[in-house]
Amino acid sequence: MHALIQGLILGVLTGGVYALMASGQTLIFGIMKVVNLAQGAMVILSAYLAYQMFTSWGVDPFLAIPVVAAVMFAVGVAVELAFLRPLRRDDRAELSLLVTFAVALLIEGVMSVTWNTTERTIDTSYANASWTVLGYQVTVVRFWAFVLSLAVLGLLWLLLRRTRFGRAVRATVQNPESAELLGVETRRIRALGFGIGAATTAAAGAVYGLLYPFNSGSHYDLISRLLSIVVLGGMGSVGGAVIAALVVSTSTAVVATVSPIWSEMTFFVILILVLLVRPRGLFGAVGRGAV
Amino acid sequence: MSFDGTVRAVVLFAVLVVAPLAGLQHWVVNLAVFVLMFAVMSSAWNLVGGFAGYPSLGHAAFFGIGAYTLGIISKHLTVTTGYEPFYWLPVIGLIGAAIGAPIAAVSMRTRADVFAIVTITLLFVVQTLAFNLRGITGGSQGLAFPIPPFDASWFELPYYYVLVGMLALVMAVTVAVMRSKVGLGLSAVRADEDKARGIGVPTGGLKVLAFSVSVGFTAMVGGVWGYYESFIYPQFAVDPLITIAIVLMTFLGGRATLWGPLLGAAILEGGQQYLAYELGGSQFYLIAYALVFLLIMLVLPRGIVPTVADRLRLRRRRRRQAAAAVAEPEPDRPLADPDPKVVAR
Numbered sequence: 295m296h297a298l299i300q301g302l303i304l305g306v307l308t309g310g311v312y313a314l315m316a317s318g319q320t321l322i323f324g325i326m327k328v329v330n331l332a333q334g335a336m337v338i339l340s341a342y343l344a345y346q347m348f349t350s351w352g353v354d355p356f357l358a359i360p361v362v363a364a365v366m367f368a369v370g371v372a373v374e375l376a377f378l379r380p381l382r383r384d385d386r387a388e389l390s391l392l393v394t395f396a397v398a399l400l401i402e403g404v405m406s407v408t409w410n411t412t413e414r415t416i417d418t419s420y421a422n423a424s425w426t427v428l429g430y431q432v433t434v435v436r437f438w439a440f441v442l443s444l445a446v447l448g449l450l451w452l453l454l455r456r457t458r459f460g461r462a463v464r465a466t467v468q469n470p471e472s473a474e475l476l477g478v479e480t481r482r483i484r485a486l487g488f489g490i491g492a493a494t495t496a497a498a499g500a501v502y503g504l505l506y507p508f509n510s511g512s513h514y515d516l517i518s519r520l521l522s523i524v525v526l527g528g529m530g531s532v533g534g535a536v537i538a539a540l541v542v543s544t545s546t547a548v549v550a551t552v553s554p555i556w557s558e559m560t561f562f563v564i565l566i567l568v569l570l571v572r573p574r575g576l577f578g579a580v581g582r583g584a585v
Numbered sequence: 586m587s588f589d590g591t592v593r594a595v596v597l598f599a600v601l602v603v604a605p606l607a608g609l610q611h612w613v614v615n616l617a618v619f620v621l622m623f624a625v626m627s628s629a630w631n632l633v634g635g636f637a638g639y640p641s642l643g644h645a646a647f648f649g650i651g652a653y654t655l656g657i658i659s660k661h662l663t664v665t666t667g668y669e670p671f672y673w674l675p676v677i678g679l680i681g682a683a684i685g686a687p688i689a690a691v692s693m694r695t696r697a698d699v700f701a702i703v704t705i706t707l708l709f710v711v712q713t714l715a716f717n718l719r720g721i722t723g724g725s726q727g728l729a730f731p732i733p734p735f736d737a738s739w740f741e742l743p744y745y746y747v748l749v750g751m752l753a754l755v756m757a758v759t760v761a762v763m764r765s766k767v768g769l770g771l772s773a774v775r776a777d778e779d780k781a782r783g784i785g786v787p788t789g790g791l792k793v794l795a796f797s798v799s800v801g802f803t804a805m806v807g808g809v810w811g812y813y814e815s816f817i818y819p820q821f822a823v824d825p826l827i828t829i830a831i832v833l834m835t836f837l838g839g840r841a842t843l844w845g846p847l848l849g850a851a852i853l854e855g856g857q858q859y860l861a862y863e864l865g866g867s868q869f870y871l872i873a874y875a876l877v878f879l880l881i882m883l884v885l886p887r888g889i890v891p892t893v894a895d896r897l898r899l900r901r902r903r904r905r906q907a908a909a910a911v912a913e914p915e916p917d918r919p920l921a922d923p924d925p926k927v928v929a930r
Contacts, residue, residue: 329702380883388640389886391701392836395642395829396878403871514825518709521702529699555717562710566691569703573694 297551300430305547306540307436310443311501313539315516316523317447317532318494324467324530325487328378328390334517335401336492340366340499341508342409345416355416355500356438363496370492373397374485398513405510416503439501446497447536453490454532463487467530522565525575534577590843594756601749605742614741618813620854621748622806626827627834627846628755629802633795634832635840636768638775639693642828643704646711647681647800649823651807654680656728656817657721666731670812671747674805681804682797689796693789696778708825715819727818730811744813748806752847755802759843762795771795772841829878830857837881839888848889853877 319333343362347353377397381389415421424433454460465473466483474480502508502516523542527534542561550557568576605614626644634640654677659670692703715722722728735743762768770791773781782788811817834853838845860873885892 331705377879377883381886388638389882391640391642392829392832393879393882396875396882399829399871399878400875403869403873403875406871407869514709518706522706525695525699525702558713559710562706565703565706569694570691573699575699 296429298548301547301551302544303430303432304436305544307432307440308505308547309540309543310440311436311498311505312519312523312543313536314443314446314494314501315498316520316527316535316539317450318491318498319520320524320527320530320532320535321450321494322488322491323524324532325463325491326374326378326390326484327387328394328488329387329521329529330488330491331391331394331517331521332373332398332401333491333495333520334513334515335398335405336366336369336495337499337502337516338508338510338513339369339401339405340496341416341503342405342414342499343496344500344503345414346409348416348418355418355504356442359442359497359500362500363493366496366499367489367493370489371485373492374488378488379481379485398517402510402513409510411509411511413507413509414503415507416500418504421504435501435504439505442497442501446494447532450490450494450532459483459486519561522561526561526565526568528575528577531575531577534575538576593844598749598753601752602746605745611741614745616855616858618741618744618748619858620851621745621752622810623830623834623854624847624850625748625751625755625806626803626831627838627850628752628759629799629806630831631835631840631842631846632759632762632771633792633799635835635842635845636762636771636775637792637795639792639796640701640832641704641796641799642701642825642832643707644800644803644831645823645825645828646704646708647685647803648807648810648827649711649715649819650684651677651681651804652811652817652822653715653722653728653807654804655808656730656811659731659812660728666733667735668743670731670808671743674747674751674808677808678801678805681807682801685797685800686793689793690789693792693796705825705828708823708828712819712823715823722819725819727816728811730815730817732815733812741813744809747809751802751805751809756843756847758798763843767791767794775841830854833878833881836888837885839890839892842888842890845888845890 315333315337319330322328322330322333340362343365344355344358347358347361348355373394377393378386378390381393420434422433423435424431425437426432452460454463462473462478462483465476465478466480466487470480473483506512519542523538524535526542527536527538542564545564546557546560549560605617609617626648630641630644655670655673658673658676688707692700692707695703716724718724719726733740733743762771770781770786770788773786774788774791778788807822811822814821830853834849835846836849837853838847838849856877857874860877861870
């Protein structure tokens with residue numbers, strides 16, 4: 295029982311981090327109907343940037359986030375302008391998968407040239423610290439990562455729900471043609487939306503670098519998990535992604551208390567089960583990529 | 586297939602059969618073996634990714650399943666070496682197809698992009714299985730195949746000819762699909778699946794059929810690859826780069842065409858081996874590969890075969906117009922942009 299509750303705590307805390315990564319991904323899908331296979335690579339790139347700022351200048355990874363976010367925002371906008379905008383509209387869905395995969399390979403290549411393929415960790419003084427609450431271990435990094443994820447998700451929610459820009463984004467998601475007729479510059483919204491999706495990886499990457507060792511190939515592992523979360527939650531639904539992330543990571547952590555090796559498979563089993571019953575995911579709208 | 590096409594096919598396979606007898610160097614035959622592997626796999630991927638428009642990113646999973654199945658069969662059924670592992674290839678194909686059918690039935694309930702995601706997830710699951718089922722697959726220690734007793738002077742040739750045979754088979758299947766109601770049904774699925782189902786096309790069955798046949802071929806190639814390498818590891822047997830190479834080759838050559846995948850495989854696998862040789866393993870090479878990849882997507886989104894076919898058609902029309910309108914020259918009308926969803930043959 296103790297191990298089970300410990301697993302639950304771990305799962306919920308980790309779920310926050312995945313929720314953050316997946317919300318960027320699902321936002322990009324919602325705005326652009328583009329499945330960004332480079333999202334995992336962008337998380338790892340952010341982790342490397344945070345790592346570099348920490349080892350070179352001693353900047354704390356949490357404090358590095360705004361700088362990394364600015365850089366990733368620029369990277370995201372550049373990718374959209376250079377590679378996604380020129381795609382023809384009628385086969386954009388198919389081609390964008392391949393283009394973003396190529397971008398992932400490009401980022402992986404740049405990372406393995408710059409930092410080679412040795413596994414890195416961001417080794418702060420508090421990296422292994424933990425509190426004991428009522429006999430349960432709560433690692434400091436995971437706790438702050440969870441708080442940070444909630445904060446960023448909150449900001450994202452405010453941006454989408456309470457600003458003019460957010461209203462334009464939501465209009466673009468719902469109906470690009472009508473939005474354009476009403477004067478929304480959907481092309482600009484797309485570029486900025488991709489940039490914001492990429493910028494969310496800054497926080498996710500800093501936390502990922504604190505929690506796990508990583509190298510340039512780590513994004514493959516990450517992307518399969520992110521994609522399952524996004525599909526499970528329903529493509530384009532930010533709330534769905536958050537709930538799916540919590541479901542997946544909690545069940546993974548609970549299974550891990552029984553068998554660490556097989557816990558990696560949990561997300562796939564859940565994904566298959568959900569797709570059998572509900573092909574559009576938990577909160578997906580009809581006609582968004584799924585039946 | 587038209588008369589031209591038949592001639593082209595006869596010439597191609599005559600060259601493929603005769604060429605090694607002229608005493609090619611080993612590195613050439615080795616390169617040809619890999620080009621053929623990818624030509625068979627891209628042609629197979631084309632059946633589901635090109636004709637039906639379901640871009641599977643999980644085919645490398647079946648490549649790995651094929652390789653491991655043949656390895657495990659060789660180990661436990663005491664298959665002697667030599668040609669005997671090749672006789673098992675049809676069984677490998679059937680096993681691959683049998684595993685693929687239920688997976689297709691579930692995953693093809695989703696549409697294009699979600700389908701791609703589910704299949705890429707499948708790929709990582711199979712890789713995890715290969716790592717974790719240590720008792721069967723040897724885990725990260727790898728799995729050994731029986732040592733082939735072929736003489737070093739013609740070591741590659743048995744694999745080469747088996748792959749030429751498989752290429753002939755998969756191209757025959759492609760032609761059969763293109764000329765039959767199956768191909769028509771798959772094109773309808775790609776164009777508008779709901780309407781197709783509405784007018785009575787058995788979309789579900791067709792999709793599962795196309796996927797099973799496709800992954801069956803992929804598994805067979807995996808088997809040949811495993812025997813050729815004679816030692817396999819999870820990270821190389823189930824490699825996302827294999828998936829992406831297959832997809833890219835089909836896109837470069839032209840989706841839903843007979844010759845596109847073959848052309849794409851010849852250009853890309855050749856180029857890849859060259860880049861890997863010139864730029865060294867997986868560092869700048871990955872960057873160069875990604876840039877080539879992006880360039881193809883931006884410059885030739887429809888692939889070589891459909892683009893060239895359009896150019897030829899345009900030129901022929903111009904010539905006809907010029908002949909017809911000697912008296913009264915007609916202004917050039919731009920060729921209407923053909924709908925990429927219509928099968929380009």
